[in-house]
Amino acid sequence: WPYMVGAIVGGAFGIFYVLLAGMKEVSWLNMINAVFMYGALIVALIAMFVCLPGNGWADVEQNINAMGNGWMLDIFGNKDLIISFAIPTIFCTSMFQGVSQMGLQTCIAAKDVKSVKKSIWLAGPVNGLFCIIPALLGIAALALGYLSKAGSAMFMTPAMLLEVLPHWVVALICASFLGALLSTFAMTSLCPATIFAYDLYGGLYKPEASEKEKTRVMRIMIVVVGILAIALSSFQPAVVTTINWIFTWGVPMFVMLVIGLCWKRNTKAAVITYIVSWIANVIWVTCGLMDKLEMTNFHQVYLCTIISVALG
Numbered sequence: 001w002p003y004m005v006g007a008i009v010g011g012a013f014g015i016f017y018v019l020l021a022g023m024k025e026v027s028w029l030n031m032i033n034a035v036f037m038y039g040a041l042i043v044a045l046i047a048m049f050v051c052l053p054g055n056g057w058a059d060v061e062q063n064i065n066a067m068g069n070g071w072m073l074d075i076f077g078n079k080d081l082i083i084s085f086a087i088p089t090i091f092c093t094s095m096f097q098g099v100s101q102m103g104l105q106t107c108i109a110a111k112d113v114k115s116v117k118k119s120i121w122l123a124g125p126v127n128g129l130f131c132i133i134p135a136l137l138g139i140a141a142l143a144l145g146y147l148s149k150a151g152s153a154m155f156m157t158p159a160m161l162l163e164v165l166p167h168w169v170v171a172l173i174c175a176s177f178l179g180a181l182l183s184t185f186a187m188t189s190l191c192p193a194t195i196f197a198y199d200l201y202g203g204l205y206k207p208e209a210s211e212k213e214k215t216r217v218m219r220i221m222i223v224v225v226g227i228l229a230i231a232l233s234s235f236q237p238a239v240v241t242t243i244n245w246i247f248t249w250g251v252p253m254f255v256m257l258v259i260g261l262c263w264k265r266n267t268k269a270a271v272i273t274y275i276v277s278w279i280a281n282v283i284w285v286t287c288g289l290m291d292k293l294e295m296t297n298f299h300q301v302y303l304c305t306i307i308s309v310a311l312g
Contacts, residue, residue, distance in 0.1 A: 004234045011230035014185030026186045033179030040176030041133040063143035088299035096250030101191040193221035252277035255308035273311040
């Protein structure tokens, strides 16, 4: 399928998934999806040990080393990858999720703070470990020449899976990633819809609105958000780069939150810090200053953190 068709189908699934399920049902289905996704990835990895052509993983290792990419076989990657990708991802994800409604929505539904802490200590390591499996599949696809066959890094791993794995395993992987997509879509669409229905519509425009009215407004906003997501994702660049750029917008908010816990709050100072940090984030990325100043490893999250702390 062309990318746009995939975006439309995925978006339509997401909209119906959220509209037909309540918050509690979405939470339970997210847990089921997570277990299903992990099971599918384990099956895919086992199948790769059986189905890879030639000498299997021995050929993958040999080809990766021959390509001069031996660092890909190291669990830590290389220095540039750690500085330009790993640390910035940890920084911007932690800061954004610490202040975003999307990150806090599921925590709000928890029984108590202790339950949240237990969940995080369980989910963090488990998710981290399972990220290794897709990375291994990608390395295998690169080593076996599927980059040139598929024409892009985005399609090389699916091309390899379709060629070397049994179709039922491929179907299982597709189903598991659809589950992951739906879980993410549920959170990212419920959050703006909740903010709009309860804070703007119910809070400012119509304070006397009933729960039934707010629910109807939420459902309308879920459809609007879904359509916007489909339109924007049809023109998206590299997904991870885009997500990290979006998450960096939460950096000054997180820094201001920490400062606000320790000192008296000053709204004007906070707003100035937000605006300067956000302008720097946009200029640094869209104007290509990283490349022009030969600072390719200086991620925008570093810049926004320094600005937020200094101005804050």
